[in-house]
Amino acid sequence: MKKNKFTKPQAYAALTKDSRFEGTFEVLVPLPNRNKPHRVPRQFATQKAAEDWIHSPEGVETIEELLGK
Numbered sequence: 001m002k003k004n005k006f007t008k009p010q011a012y013a014a015l016t017k018d019s020r021f022e023g024t025f026e027v028l029v030p031l032p033n034r035n036k037p038h039r040v041p042r043q044f045a046t047q048k049a050a051e052d053w054i055h056s057p058e059g060v061e062t063i064e065e066l067l068g069k
Contacts, residue, residue: 011063013050016043025050027059029066038066 009030016026025044028037040062044050053059 011040011054011059013044013047013054015047027054029063031066040066 011027011029013025014028016022016024021043025047027040027042027044027050029040030037042053044053054063
């Protein structure tokens, strides 16, 4: 069975590049037809906290709003 090559990209946590929030993590959401992922306007102390937020009800709702679902 062939795998679908066109799966939608998932949101992910990354170390923030903004020097004002150095040492924190942010959630990035890849959007179709956009070169850069959209940054969710929240900062997290750890990568685990950011990843947990992605799977929380608030995170799922925010990501769906960004994707236009």
